[in-house]
Amino acid sequence: MFNCIRGRKSSREKILDAAAELVGSIGAGRLTLEAVAERAGLSKGGLLYNFPSKDALLQGMIQRLVDEVSAEKETLRGHTPPGRNLEARLCTAALLKMHAGKMKDIANGMLAASSENPALLEPVRQVIRKTLTEMRETSDDLDACLLAWLAVEGLNSFEMHDLSPFSEEDRDRIAASVTKLLENGIAE
Amino acid sequence: MFNCIRGRKSSREKILDAAAELVGSIGAGRLTLEAVAERAGLSKGGLLYNFPSKDALLQGMIQRLVDEVSAEKETLRGHTPPGRNLEARLCTAALLKMHAGKMKDIANGMLAASSENPALLEPVRQVIRKTLTEMRETSDDLDACLLAWLAVEGLNSFEMHDLSPFSEEDRDRIAASVTKLLENGIAE
DNA sequence: GTCTATATCAAGATAGAC
DNA sequence: GTCTATCTTGATATAGAC
Numbered sequence: 267m268f269n270c271i272r273g274r275k276s277s278r279e280k281i282l283d284a285a286a287e288l289v290g291s292i293g294a295g296r297l298t299l300e301a302v303a304e305r306a307g308l309s310k311g312g313l314l315y316n317f318p319s320k321d322a323l324l325q326g327m328i329q330r331l332v333d334e335v336s337a338e339k340e341t342l343r344g345h346t347p348p349g350r351n352l353e354a355r356l357c358t359a360a361l362l363k364m365h366a367g368k369m370k371d372i373a374n375g376m377l378a379a380s381s382e383n384p385a386l387l388e389p390v391r392q393v394i395r396k397t398l399t400e401m402r403e404t405s406d407d408l409d410a411c412l413l414a415w416l417a418v419e420g421l422n423s424f425e426m427h428d429l430s431p432f433s434e435e436d437r438d439r440i441a442a443s444v445t446k447l448l449e450n451g452i453a454e
Numbered sequence: 455m456f457n458c459i460r461g462r463k464s465s466r467e468k469i470l471d472a473a474a475e476l477v478g479s480i481g482a483g484r485l486t487l488e489a490v491a492e493r494a495g496l497s498k499g500g501l502l503y504n505f506p507s508k509d510a511l512l513q514g515m516i517q518r519l520v521d522e523v524s525a526e527k528e529t530l531r532g533h534t535p536p537g538r539n540l541e542a543r544l545c546t547a548a549l550l551k552m553h554a555g556k557m558k559d560i561a562n563g564m565l566a567a568s569s570e571n572p573a574l575l576e577p578v579r580q581v582i583r584k585t586l587t588e589m590r591e592t593s594d595d596l597d598a599c600l601l602a603w604l605a606v607e608g609l610n611s612f613e614m615h616d617l618s619p620f621s622e623e624d625r626d627r628i629a630a631s632v633t634k635l636l637e638n639g640i641a642e
Numbered sequence: 643g644t645c646t647a648t649a650t651c652a653a654g655a656t657a658g659a660c
Numbered sequence: 661g662t663c664t665a666t667c668t669t670g671a672t673a674t675a676g677a678c
Contacts, residue, residue: 277643295483295569298671310672312644320672380615381483381569391617398619409631416628417601420608427568429579431586440604443597446640452631453638465661486653498654500662508654 277316281306282330285323290371294378299323324386327375332389334372335360351448353400354411358418358444365425365437373426410451414444465504469494470518473511473566478559482566487511512574515563520577522560523548539636541588542599546606546632553613553625561614598639602632 275283284306289297299320303313317323339360346356364373379386397415405411421440424430432440463471472494477485487508491501505511527548534544552561567574585603593599609628612618620628 293569293572295571299673300671308643309645311646311674314673315643318673376615377565377569381481381565383483384481384616387615387617390615391619394612394617395619409627409634412628413601413605413631413635416606416608416612417604418608419611420604420606423607423611424582424604427564427575427578428572429575429582431579431583439597440600443601443640446597447601450641452635453641487655488653496661497663499656499664502655503661506655 285327286371289374289378294381297378324379328379328386328389331372332393350406351411353404354414354448358414361418362441407451410447414447469504473515474559477562477566482569485566512567516567516577519560520581538594539599541592542602542636546602549606550629595639598635602635
C-alpha cells in the first residue's frame with residue numbers, strides 16, 4: 267500500500283497496465299512475458315518475481331478487471347436516483363463505461379485468459395451469476411432487464427474483438443435505447 | 455465435391471470438424487496442429503497438406519462458420535412469414551440456433567482466430583457490417599432491431615466463453631422476449 | 643527486488659520417402 | 661495425399677549473482 271502514495275505505482279500495477287495495453291495492441295494470443303516485461307520497464311526475471319507464472323499474471327488481469335467494474339457500479343450507485351430496474355441501470359451503465367480508455371484493453375485480458383486457460387474466468391462467472399441473482403430479486407421488469415444487459419454485453423463483445431460496425435453516434439443511440447427499454451419495458 | 459457423396463467427408467471437412475471440437479473442449483489458445491491432426495485421424499504432415507499453415511486452418515474455420523450462419527439465415531427465410539423487422543427476425547433466429555450442437559464449437563473458432571491473429575476475423579467483420587446495413591435499410595423499428603440483435607450476440611458471447619448463467623428455460627424466455635421486442639418495439 | 647544466463651520444451655513448418 | 665523425421669524458433673520458467 268505504501269508504494270501507492272503520490273502517484274507511484276507498484277511494479278505489480280505497472281505490469282498489469284503493460285499487459286492490458288499489450289493485449290489491446292498485439293492481441294491476446296501474442297501476449298508474452300518478455301513483451302510485458304519490456305513494456306513495464308523491467309526484466310523477465312523481475313516480472314516473474316511479481317507474478318510467479320503466466321497464469322498468475324492472467325489471473326491478476328482478470329481480477330483487476332472484475333474489481334474495477336464492480337467499483338464503477340458502486341460509484342454510480344451513489345449518483346443514481348432510485349427507481350425502476352435500478353440494478354440493471356447500474357449494471358448497463360458500468361459496462362458501457364468500459365468503452366472509454368483503458369477499460370477496453372483490460373477487458374481484453376479476459377480474452378487472453380480464456381484462450382490460454384478457461385478456468386481463469388471463474389471470477390467473471392461469479393460476477394455474472396451474482397448479477398443475474400440480483401436482477402431476479404430486484405427487477406421490476408426482468409425481461410427488459412435481461413435484454414438490456416445482454417445487449418450491452420453484445421456491444422462490448424463486438425468491441426473487444428474489434429468487430430463493432432457502430433459509430434460513436436450509433437453507440438449513443440443504442441445506449442439511449444437501452445435506457446428507454448429499462449424505463450418503459452417492451453411494448454405489449 | 456465428389457468426395458462428399460454418401461456421407462464421406464473430405465479430409466478438409468474432417469479436419470475442420472476436429473479443430474472445432476477441440477477448440478470447444480480444450481480452449482482456443484491450446485489448439486495445436488498435432489492435436490487437430492490426431493483427432494482428425496491423420497498426421498501433422500497430412501494436415502499441413504490440406505492447410506499449409508495454422509493461419510490457413512483458422513481461416514478455414516472462420517469461413518465455414520460465416521457460411522453456415524448465412525446459409526441458416528437463408529433457409530429460415532424460406533419458412534418465415536413476411537412482416538415487421540424481417541431481417542432482424544431472421545438474423546436473431548439464425549444466431550440463436552448456434553446454441554445447439556456443433557455450431558457453438560465452430561463459433562469458438564472465432565476465439566482461436568482472434569487470439570492468434572485478429573486479422574483473420576475480417577470475414578466476420580464483413581458479415582456484421584452487411585447485417586447492419588440491411589437492418590438500416592429495411593427495419594421498421596431500428597432501435598428494437600439493434601437491441602434484439604445485440605442481446606442475442608451477448609447471449610452467444612456468454613456461451614462461447616462458457617460464462618452463461620442461464621438455464622434452458624431462461625434461454626427460451628429470453629428468445630421469446632427478443633421476438634416480442636421485434637414484434638412490438640420498446641414501450642413509449 | 644531485480645538482473646542475466648540458461649535449461650527446457652512445445653509447436654509450427656520443411657523435406658523427402660512411400 | 662499421407663507419412664515420418666527433423667529443423668528452428670520462440671516462450672516459459674529456473675538458478676543464482678547483485
